[in-house]
Amino acid sequence: MKPTSGARGERRFALLLFAPAFCALVLTTTVPLVYLVWTSLMRVDLSMPWLRGFAGVDNYVKMGVDPRFWNSLWLTLVYTTSTVALQVVVGLSLALLVLRIPRGQAALRIAAILPIVLAPVVVGLFWRTLVLSPDVGLVDVVTRALGFGSHNWLGDPQLALISVIAIHTWQWTPFAFLVLLASLSALPPDVFEAARIDRAGAWQRFRHITLPLIRPAIVIVVIMRTMIALSAFAAIFAATGGGPGTATEILNLYAYRTSFSELNLGYGASLAVVLLAITLGVSLVMFGVRRAR
């Protein structure tokens, strides 16, 4: 008797607590999403109002023959995989390194917090101007001092792509570093001791003991950073605007430019839908992988 009414009461109470957030989410995310999908099926081009009308899947078909779309898709892939890989590799190496230094860990943690809290748009802006400008930018000063000469960091297509990848990596590696450092510190010291007594080499210790133990943390870092890399926008927007040419125009920027520079809202919406589909697909796969382990 009592458990039943308790369960019903619990259900009611849960709904009471969850409903407000649920309604807010429906209103701020799902309703606009429906509108977005609907717009992606329409021909809405502000520069050609006379063409407005239902387009079915035309916008999606158009992507097939749109080289800029394929370019942006490719760049999204390059940008996402390289930034995530760099963050994990650099972050992990750094965490392993820091674990061994006797002092100064606190200073490093503070320095690591610095980029994370900054607004991506401001990061993009000051990299573009103060860090990467030829002649007076920090990187240029350093490369010249080291004898590598002056480079057109954001003006050359390849270098620009490398630069935006570097900006993202600079800002977010600390995240991977802090998470991995925390999980490394939480490992019981005796596993290492045992391995040391076995006289296993440093690499073997890492490969066979440390890595499996922190694998869950790495998987999570990969998942989270992938999601964020896929939605990256402001830093690239501020640093290169997608240029030079289309050298750094990832899908997000292409969708923005299509909607707001070219005013083709229908096509822009369909690009955003594709981006959403990719994000969902990738995350499903990743969560699947995570569960499988």
Next chain:
Amino acid sequence: MSTRRLRTVLLVGMAAVLLAVWAFPVLWALLTSFKSERDVLAYPPGLIFEPTLRNYRDVMFGPSSLLPNLWSSTVVAGASTLLTLLFAVPAAYALARLQFPGRRASGFYVLATQMLPPVGLIIPYYLVLQKVGGLDTYAGLVVIYLTFSLPFAIWLMVSYFEDVPQEMEEAALLDRAGRMRALWYVILPQVRGGIAVTTIFVFLNAWNEFLFAVVLGGNRVRPVTVAMFNFISVEQTLWAKLAAGAMLAMAPVIVLGLLAQRHIVKGLTVGAVKGGGRR
């Protein structure tokens, strides 16, 4: 022994280099902000120059002062953090601790909403806000910020509620008013740390948001991220001022970051289970 010491020195050296890589761009901006425009353009750039506070005076009290924008950011970020917590904390408790139909689906729904591309949402938001007169208003932007802050905050709080010891579930046997009291007096104090962490992250995310603010804001509501971006399109040639502006825009979050350092590291690691980034 001496090889070991050598290795330590080497390790510390490497760590110092990495520290420099992280800190330098910001320090360079700091340095530039004290230069005169002429010194900024000096070739090669020098470390020796006559420092000036003029850039700061200009960006604070000059014609394109950033102070109103800092205020805008504070209001928007503060209000949206409050609103987010109001919605997120109860919802997270329900998801973490209570049984109700559709709980799993709801959890997945919350997670999925986090993946919407902001670019695709701007136009619907614009049209709706315009209909209700919400463009360039604090209320409009604050509500829109729920889009990304709410799913994130819910998931972060869920992981904290899950850590609350089972004994607390005694509360589940009470009636509704009793449950509410138990949540308020017993369970919430247990997740104080989690609430602090969530507050910090939601605040930072809102403070740093750019895309919605630039399209949906305007003259009255122009957060500092937008103001900085505008700065470069209007004052492109004044680099020292730009640097001073950037320092001013970054200062509040840097201070917050340093003060709440421990919380942030904790938030990153706890949140690492289910969320924890920003757009």
Next chain:
Amino acid sequence: MKRRSKATLATPSRRRMLKQTAALIAAPYVLRSAHAQGNADVAPYTAAKINWRQAEGEEITVAFIPASYFDNLIAIAPTFEALSGVKVRFEKVPPGQIRQKAMLDLSSKTATYATSATDPMYYPLYVANKWVEPLDRYLNDAALTDPAWFNYNDILKAWRDADSFEGKPYGIPYDGEVTVQVYRKDLYDAKGLKPAETLDEFLKNAAALTDAGNRMYGMALRGFAGAGQNMYIYPSLFKEFGGNWFNGKKVVVNSPEGVRALDWYVDAESKYAPPAVRNWNWPDIADAFSQGTLGCYIDAHSSAAVLMNPEKSKVIGKIAFARWPKGPTGKRVTSIWNWGLPINAALTDKQKRATWLFITWAASAETQARTSWKFAGAAKRSGLNRTSLWKSPEFLAMTSNIGPNFVEAALGSLEQDTDVDWRPRVPQWPAIGDTMGTAIQSALVGQKNSREALDEAQARIDQILKG
């Protein structure tokens, strides 16, 4: 999309001028003292045979970009309010966003902005959507315009045409600019060079001055991608090489002339310009020039303002001006860029009248003079909209310190080197301009060759125009 913004002239200190402008906006006290100087004198306006108070009590919002030439107008706007009884609220929107914001407002018909600083290339789009009013009605209505006083035909023809579409005016030019050669007279004299008359000579001059080892480059043209960036310079080259944007109604960008023009652009930038120029906009070029590392550039006449800032510039007194060099066709083609003011079609009738009064007040000869040499602050406008003012001794006196030939080169360009089809005027311009800006930059940086870049742009433009 980020366009130039600080197009004011040449005064001792830019910072001080900013401050003074700000002081004028901020402090009613200063404004009152300006009144005392006689700037509030409404007599020159009441000479117009119209009823200035016909829209009394209306309130309108005007979107400008934050630039001193608009700041000056805002500073004296109380005169208009006193004259007309119309309250004007100004909103400053950065140049990168003003088109977007104006368009979002116009397309949703919310009538937030009664008028806004408008890019001439956007009229075809606005007209196609019927977002703005045709202004011939207003010009011909004796109750609204006194033709003798307003003298519409005194406004520079090139700008009037740029702000008209299919024979009807849709915007009234307020401030504008022409592109001219800006060169280092001292360096040219030392090497016995003359300002280029042709594009070939332009390259020869540049070659003679370029010494990359010593950070000295012969020339620079903006290379940054964008409809208002490299697509602001390239159209002049395209036209000078004999290009034509249209084949019937079709927009054609990959003609042989187009490829040759782009080849020239790529070649010049890669040989004689600083490597970073492909990512530069005008302020970067002006900065480099002010530091003495450039021999010549072609850009807006108003960019000279940056060169006259004694705090930064090392080239004051060493500058001279010349018109565009002629292309292979013997033509010179300059920019017809201007900020014009249209009327939002979604306004009520009374608001439209109030807006029109504001526009005619702003574009009138008297207001133009009051925001230029008569202006109390240090920043004096140089983009005046009227032939008579460009030829006035006061304007000549005000600009004399910039360098020899300033007015001669700029006015000569304005009167003889303009072409209304400088850029393709079609509703789809925003997309076409963006596509072209991207294509040009990808050629400049060597991502593609000119032919490929333009073919690809053509394919995209065909897609865009396909109905």
